[in-house]
Amino acid sequence: MTVLVFLDPAFPAGRIVDAGTPALLATDQGVTRGDGIFESLLAVNGQPRKVDAHFARLAGSAHAMDLAIPGKEAWLAAMTTAVTAFTSAEPAVLDGHTTTNVVLKLIVTRGPDGAPTPTAWVQASALSPALAEQRAKGLDVIFLDRGYDSTISERAPWLLLGAKTLSYAVNMAALRHAHQQGADDVIFTSSDGKVLEGPTSSVLLAHITDDGGVPVKRLITPNLDSGILPGTTQGALFAAAQEAGWELGYGPVEPADLLDADAVWLISSLRLLAPVNTIDGLEIGTAEVRARLSAELSALLSTTH
Amino acid sequence: MTVLVFLDPAFPAGRIVDAGTPALLATDQGVTRGDGIFESLLAVNGQPRKVDAHFARLAGSAHAMDLAIPGKEAWLAAMTTAVTAFTSAEPAVLDGHTTTNVVLKLIVTRGPDGAPTPTAWVQASALSPALAEQRAKGLDVIFLDRGYDSTISERAPWLLLGAKTLSYAVNMAALRHAHQQGADDVIFTSSDGKVLEGPTSSVLLAHITDDGGVPVKRLITPNLDSGILPGTTQGALFAAAQEAGWELGYGPVEPADLLDADAVWLISSLRLLAPVNTIDGLEIGTAEVRARLSAELSALLSTTH
Numbered sequence: 372m373t374v375l376v377f378l379d380p381a382f383p384a385g386r387i388v389d390a391g392t393p394a395l396l397a398t399d400q401g402v403t404r405g406d407g408i409f410e411s412l413l414a415v416n417g418q419p420r421k422v423d424a425h426f427a428r429l430a431g432s433a434h435a436m437d438l439a440i441p442g443k444e445a446w447l448a449a450m451t452t453a454v455t456a457f458t459s460a461e462p463a464v465l466d467g468h469t470t471t472n473v474v475l476k477l478i479v480t481r482g483p484d485g486a487p488t489p490t491a492w493v494q495a496s497a498l499s500p501a502l503a504e505q506r507a508k509g510l511d512v513i514f515l516d517r518g519y520d521s522t523i524s525e526r527a528p529w530l531l532l533g534a535k536t537l538s539y540a541v542n543m544a545a546l547r548h549a550h551q552q553g554a555d556d557v558i559f560t561s562s563d564g565k566v567l568e569g570p571t572s573s574v575l576l577a578h579i580t581d582d583g584g585v586p587v588k589r590l591i592t593p594n595l596d597s598g599i600l601p602g603t604t605q606g607a608l609f610a611a612a613q614e615a616g617w618e619l620g621y622g623p624v625e626p627a628d629l630l631d632a633d634a635v636w637l638i639s640s641l642r643l644l645a646p647v648n649t650i651d652g653l654e655i656g657t658a659e660v661r662a663r664l665s666a667e668l669s670a671l672l673s674t675t676h
Numbered sequence: 677m678t679v680l681v682f683l684d685p686a687f688p689a690g691r692i693v694d695a696g697t698p699a700l701l702a703t704d705q706g707v708t709r710g711d712g713i714f715e716s717l718l719a720v721n722g723q724p725r726k727v728d729a730h731f732a733r734l735a736g737s738a739h740a741m742d743l744a745i746p747g748k749e750a751w752l753a754a755m756t757t758a759v760t761a762f763t764s765a766e767p768a769v770l771d772g773h774t775t776t777n778v779v780l781k782l783i784v785t786r787g788p789d790g791a792p793t794p795t796a797w798v799q800a801s802a803l804s805p806a807l808a809e810q811r812a813k814g815l816d817v818i819f820l821d822r823g824y825d826s827t828i829s830e831r832a833p834w835l836l837l838g839a840k841t842l843s844y845a846v847n848m849a850a851l852r853h854a855h856q857q858g859a860d861d862v863i864f865t866s867s868d869g870k871v872l873e874g875p876t877s878s879v880l881l882a883h884i885t886d887d888g889g890v891p892v893k894r895l896i897t898p899n900l901d902s903g904i905l906p907g908t909t910q911g912a913l914f915a916a917a918q919e920a921g922w923e924l925g926y927g928p929v930e931p932a933d934l935l936d937a938d939a940v941w942l943i944s945s946l947r948l949l950a951p952v953n954t955i956d957g958l959e960i961g962t963a964e965v966r967a968r969l970s971a972e973l974s975a976l977l978s979t980t981h
Contacts, residue, residue, distance in 0.1 A: 375702050388702070395700040395707060397680050397693070397797060402700060402785065404844040405710025436845065437852055480707065492702060516832050518824045520867055529850040530823050538843030539709035540741065545834040547742055562825055562867070 372461055376453040378441045378491040385449030385493065387456055399490055401480025405538030407489070408432035408440075412603075412640045413498070414454045414473040420676055421640065422447070424603035428535060429477060431601075435534035440479045441491050450475055453495035461497065472498040474641055480537065502642040506669070509648035509661065510555040510637060514626055515545050517559035517567055521623065524598030532598035542570035556637060558629070558650065566593050566624040572637035572645075573602030576624065577664050579633045590668075593622035604638050607675040608668060615671055632656065634664045644669050679762045681754040683746045683796040690754030690798065692761060704795055706785025710843030712794070713737035713745075717908075717945045718803070719759045719778040725981055726945065727752070729908035733840060734782060736906075740839035745784045746796050755780055758800035766802065777803040779946055785842065807947040811974070814953040814966065815860040815942060819931055820850050822864035822872055826928065829903030837903035847875035861942060863934070863955065871898050871929040877942035877950075878907030881929065882969050884938045895973075898927035909943050912980040913973060920976055937961065939969045949974050 375394060376385035388394045400406040410425045419425075426443055433440045457473050476494040524532040531538075545557045558574055559567040568574055578589045590612050592605050609619050629635050633656045635647040646661045648654065655661065680699060681690035693699045705711040715730045715737075724730075731748055738745045762778050781799040829837040836843075850862045863879055864872040873879055883894045895917050897910050914924050934940050938961045940952040951966045953959065960966065 373703055390701070390703060393698040393700055394702040395698055395704070396695070397699040397783075397799065398678055398695060399700070399707065400848075402704065402707040402712070402842065403714070403781070403783065404848055405842050406845055406848050407707070409708070436849065476708070478702075478708065494702065515834055516828065518828050518832055518835050520823070523821065523823045523867070527821050527823055529820055529846065529853040531846055531849050534845075536843075536845040537707065537710050538841075538845035540711055540839075540841040540843035541834065541836055543705075543709055543711050544741065544836050548834040562828070 372457070372496070374453050374457045374460065374495040376449040376456070376493045376495075378445045378449050378493075383448060385445075385452045387452065394492075395490065396483050398483040399480050400482065400484065401478070401490060401537055405536065405540070406436075407478060407480030407537040408436055408438065408535055409479070409537060410477045410535065412475050414450070414475055416471055417454055417458065418676070419450055419454070419475060421603045421607055424606060425477070425640075428601055428603060432534040432536065433479070435528065435531050436536065438479060438481060438489060440489060446477060446493070449493040453493045457495040474498050478537070498641065505555070505642055505645040509646040511553070511649045512556045512558050512569075512637070512647050513549050513552055513554045513651055514560050515548065515557045517561060519561055519598055520563050521561035521565040521567070521597040522563070525596060530598075533595075533600060535600055545570045560626060561597065564625060565597055565622065566626060566629060567597060568593065568599040568602075569637045572639040572642065573599070573605040574624070574629070575605060575608070575636045575638055576629055576632035577634045579660075587618065588616070589618040589620055591620035591622070591624060591628070593624045595621070597622060602638060604640050604643065604672070608638065608644070608672045611671040611675050612668065626650075629655065634661045636665070636668075644672055677762070677766055677801070679758050679765065679800040681758040681761070681798045681800075683750050683754050683798075688753060690750075690757045692757065699797075700795065701788050703788040704785050705787065705789065706783070706795060706842055710841065710845070711741075712783065712785035712842040713741055713743065713840055714784070714842060715782045715840065717780050719755070719780050721776055722759055722763065723981070724755055724759075724780060726908045726912055729911060730782070730945075733906055733908060737839040737841065738784070740833065740836050741841065743784060743786060743794060745794060751782060751798070754798040755782075758798045762800040779803050783842070803946065810860070810947055810950040814951040816858070816954045817861045817863050817874075817942070817952050818854050818857055818859045818956055819865050820853065820862045822866060824866055824903055825868050826866035826870040826872070826902040827868070830901060835903075838900075838905065840905055850875050863942075865931060866902065869930060870902055870927065871931060871934060872902060873898065873904040873907075874942045877944040877947065878904070878910040879929070879934070880910060880913070880941045880943055881934055881937035882939045884965075892923065893921070894923040894925055896925035896927070896929060896933070898929045900926075902927060907943060909945050909948065909977070913943065913949070913977045916976040916980050917973065934960065939966045941970070941973075949977055
């Protein structure tokens with residue numbers, strides 16, 4: 372089931388709308404032009420995670436799109452209403468679980484042409500069991516060319532490369548292409564051969580080296596100015612890993628670096644840390660090392676909020 | 677005013693929906709992911725123009741997106757219903773005009789997750805007077821980098837470069853960027869320096885040369901395999917111009933070719949043929965030649981249907 376809560380000045384806690392009833396004008400530019408932005412996050416035991424990081428990214432997307440969006444208080448109130456309505460309507464989520472997970476999606480569109488304010492709502496829904504399976508079993512992925520040079524983002528802000536917009540058709544097409552090839556997911560590369568991100572995730576890699584008998588653990592992600600989204604979960608994990616003694620590195624990352632890594636992950640707010648078993652059919656590290664490092668980093672990630 | 681007609685097997689002529697009433701589920705992937713396609717065309721005196729070309733392009737977009745869309749009969753019926761409802765509700769469109777123009781937009785989305793069929797509708801609305809003004813006064817445009825190499829389209833079908841998708845956020849951002857610079861519109865260039873298209877138009881240029889006292893008129897547009905949309909109005913005009921003795925050419929076109937042309941136009945189904953006065957502040961040809969060639973080609977275009 373899905374709970375929808377629209378942000379509406381007349382309803383300080385948000386306006387609940389039946390998800391089976393049409394709620395959007397067909398002229399909304401969110402649908403006619405993919406003209407809007409979003410965030411996806413997890414609420415664990417009723418608490419939305421990494422709220423500040425998600426609001427910061429939403430604000431960045433809004434700025435890139437020249438979109439005036441509602442304030443944090445209105446979002447937080449609608450998120451609380453959505454989580455409460457979802458968990459009371461789906462008590463099964465609670466049964467037999469010590470932890471409840473609710474997926475929250477925050478969406479803002481430009482509204483119909485000439486609308487004085489955007490259309491904004493929160494969607495609450497269940498976490499797909501497929502994501503836990505991805506964490507447990509790992510992923511087979513392929514490299515796909517994103518078509519952009521890794522240096523274009525700052526030169527060409529109209530390409531919206533750092534914004535999380537509703538114009539996700541290419542991301543979805545890349546995933547369909549991967550599935551047709553028998554793969555689970557995609558890692559995008561730039562036209563100048565740099566590793567970027569997944570269609571719905573950030574990319575991480577680990578290198579374990581030996582410094583005179585002392586293991587040195589290094590966690591690396593592509594540099595943000597290569598035109599990728601700032602990963603909120605990657606950011607949270609990096610902070611926790613640094614506390615735990617990991618060294619951190621920021622790209623440029625090349626495909627050979629991934630193939631040569633001890634482990635590679637796709638990481639995002641909903642699926643969390645999913646190990647990559649193979650890229651283009653080539654195994655990354657060994658199953659034992661992938662499992663060990665995944666367990667270590669997942670434990671670190673679970674301490675973040 | 678806007679008339680909406682949803683394609684619905686239970687309503688062979690289409691189902692009219694009040695445009696001021698919500699008609700879409702907020703979970704439709706058309707809005708949550710810009711996951712859908714569209715066409716815009718003009719109905720003149722009740723007759724939709726270039727119907728076959730628009731259906732062919734819609735089918736191509738659907739194929740690229742792996743989207744099963746309704747058949748032509750259902751669209752034609754809904755288009756007729758939409759035009760009839762629009763013109764009867766807006767008799768003012770008829771008053772004092774010998775020609776009536778209605779803008780038709782055909783939209784298909786993937787529907788909510790797991791939907792067995794897409795969501796499809798026709799929108800009828802008035803033609804913006806700004807478009808006639810663009811034809812009369814001409815446009816100041818700027819070049820903006822589209823970020824893609826002109827050879828990537830065929831190598832990377834997941835980039836959907838030949839599909840007219842609902843993911844138009846970049847097109848809209850480019851137009852906002854142009855307006856902030858005081859320009860009216862944009863001509864996209866590729867990362868390898870080729871002229872591509874406008875955010876909502878095709879690009880044409882004319883070169884007039886003299887062959888021993890006989891003027892040779894040549895009309896040129898960028899090659900389709902550079903990752904641009906096939907222009908339905910460009911195609912119709914090319915056919916008519918060839919009949920009238922023009923030579924035709926297909927790219928690659930470079931920015932210098934436009935600056936050096938006798939005239940440049942942005943051409944699309946709604947605005948038709950709008951002359952470009954300046955690009956990046958540099959005048960194209962002369963006002964007299966632009967006006968003369970625009971009149972000649974507009975007359976040819978008006979003979980097409």
